[in-house]
Amino acid sequence: MFEIRIICQPEDVEPIGSALAAAFATGPARQYPTRDGTRLRLYVTADHRDSDTTPNTESE
Template sequence: MFEISVTCDPDDTDRVIDTLGNVFTTWSAHRETTPDGSRTRVHLSLDHRPAPQQWPVPEQAYATAPSIISEIGWVARTAVDRPFGTEMSREFWLRKAALLDRIALSDNVAPPVSDATEDADRAARRLMDVDDAAVICDPRHYVRQQYARHTADQ
C-alpha cells in the first residue's frame, strides 16, 4: 500500500480519482483546497491491483474429461444414490457444473435448443457457493479452472 497526493484543477478532481481507481485499488480519497483556493489537493491511499488471473479455455479444461454421455450417467447415478437428507459433495457440483458448461458450449456451435447456458451459469454459481469462492469472475471460467485443477490432481 502507498499514499500519494495530487494537486489539480477542481474541475479535474473526479477524473483524476476515477483514473487512478482504474489503475490501482483505492481505499480513501481526502480532498482539500489549497491555501490560495485555486486548486484541489487529493490524498489517496492506493495499492497495486493483483495481476489478472489466466483462465483455461474449454479445450484445456476439458481435454481429459469423460464423454458428455458418461458424465450425464455419473451425475444422475450420484444424485440418486446419495442418502436422503445428505449434502451433495463438492465433486458432484464440480462435475455437474462442468457437464452443463460443456453442453452450453455445444449450444454455441449449433442452434440453441435448450436452456443450457442458463443452467450452466446457475450450476457454476452453485459451485462457487459451495467453495465459498471470494473471486469476482465469470462463474463458468471458475468452473473450468477448478475442473482443470481437479483432473490434474487425479
C-alpha cells in the same frame, strides 16, 4: 500500500479519481483546498492490484 498526493483544479477531481481507481486499488480521496484556495489537494491511499484483478489490456 502507498499514498498519492495530487494538486489539481476542482473540475479535474472526478477524472483523476477514476483514472487512479482503474490503475490501482484505491480508497476514498481526501480533499483539502490549497493555500491559495483555487485548487484542491487530493490524498489517495493506493495499492497495486493483484494480478488476478488486473485487466488484460494486451491485444491478441
